Amino acid sequence: MNNLPTVKVMYRALVNKDVTFEGIFYAGVKTTGIFCRPTCPAKKPDMKNVEFFASAKNALLAGFKPCKRCQPMQPLGKAPEWIAGLLKEVSENNSIRWKDSDLRVRNYDPISVRRWFKKNHNITFHAYVRSLRLGNAIGRLKNGDNLTQTAFNHGYESLSGFRDAIKKITGMTAGKAGNSTIVYLNRILTPLGPMLAGATNEGICLLEFLDRRMLGTQLKILIKRLNCNFVPGSNEVIESVSGELKEYFNGNLKQFKTPVIFPGTTFQMRVWKNLINIPSGTTISYEHLAGQIGQPAAVRAVASANGANRIAIVIPCHRVIGKDGNLTGYGGGLWRKKFLIELEKGSY
Ligand SMILES: [Zn+2]
Incomplete structure (x- = not known):
């Protein structure tokens, strides 16, 4: 707890719903016995009524209950109800080129949508759709939501959709077929949000948060450096790092053994x-x-x-x-x- 920012700084972050403090502190409200994330939309209490905690666990141990609005016990990034429908549509159909009018037709206020994305992902709605396009092309494989299973099982068509996604994101056609390295790409869910993992059969060469703006550049560099083709899927290396990450986030793993490239x-x-x-x-x-x-x-x-x-x-x-x-x-x-x-x- 000694690593928490000062109370003044945290209180200001709480009042401003500053998303950069997500995961850094939790705020318990003494008058209600409820604790919140920094970004909770609920009305903010006076500073004297707030107790700050470094973890949700500590807030629970101190007798606070999780807030129903900001759900501090949920994995980060879980969306509130009003925007959940839009996120679902975007994630199911990322071929739409969204305009404000598309949002209005669906009863979303474009300004609120923009603000929500800025606040929660610190990117624009369009950048979010782009990163989802990749996440979707790869991510329907495993451990995620109910959208899984499709991409791979449907063979050629989804694979070409995947290639289109890679091409759109990197602006490059991957290495020539036949003589290039295969890099399997898959999504791994973590308590800090989904990550994109890439691995050859020799080792892991990519592990990055899916919302990271650099992701396209990173993929591009890999194509150049490894002369590789990306394929959605998994191999032993990805299974290995995925298992290790789980242990890591449980606090049981100090050193990764999966080979790195x-x-x-x-x-x-x-x-x-x-x-x-x-x-x-x-x-x-x-x-x-x-x-x-x-x-x-x-x-x-x-x-x-x-x-x-x-x-x-x-x-x-x-x-x-x-x-x-x-x-x-x-x-x-x-x-x-x-x-x-x-x-x-x-x-x-
Ligand atoms: Zn709350």
């Missing part, structure tokens, strides 16, 4: 190799990491290699923080970085 520049690969050696439960600074690879002056380059990491969590770029202890940046969002560091310290 991380082609990059010589410099990047040196940084990434060193990241793997940072023990779970600890953090180091960018300066320290630069020193470790023998280039103490290359702090910026180290930070940018860190940000270019394609295998989130397994190559723990989240364990690198600012010299002053600030979390600084994280591609997947600061709230996720904070969560991962806390999880590894055993705080959840």
Whole structure:
């Protein structure tokens, strides 16, 4: 709990429904005995009536009940009712090129929709539809919702839909058939939201949150570096990392054993190799990491290699923080970085 921001900062975040604090704190309201996420739409109590917690578990242990509106016990990203229908439609049919009039016809106020996406995903509605298009092309395979099973079982047509999706996202046609590496893509659900996993039969080469804007670029780099073709599906490597992630989020796994493949520049690969050696439960600074690879002056380059990491969590770029202890940046969002560091310290 000593890692919580100050009460003032948290209270301001609570009043502003600041989504960047999602997962960082929970707010218990003493007068009602209910606890909420920072973004709860309910009316905000006076500061003196709020108690802050680092985890939902701690709030429960202190005797607070989860709020019915913001549902702090639900996995992050669960949508409220008013927009659930739209999300369902978008996820089932991502060929629509949404215009404001399409939203109005369905009784959605375009401004509210935009605001909700900005607030909850920090992206535009259109960017969300794009990332879903990919998520859908791959994600109907496993562990998700009831939409599963379709893509693969229907053979050629879905596979070509998948290829279209990849092409739309990366702007590239994947490597030539025949002589290229196959990278299986699949979705893995985590408490921090769905991730996209990519693996050859030799190791995992991609693990990234699906809402990440960099995802298209990351896929593009993989096509170039591995001369690969993407295929929706799973293999032993993906099964392995998926099992390990489960254990990791349960707090039982300190070191991943699934083999990793991380082609990059010589410099990047040196940084990434060193990241793997940072023990779970600890953090180091960018300066320290630069020193470790023998280039103490290359702090910026180290930070940018860190940000270019394609295998989130397994190559723990989240364990690198600012010299002053600030979390600084994280591609997947600061709230996720904070969560991962806390999880590894055993705080959840
Ligand atoms: Zn609430």
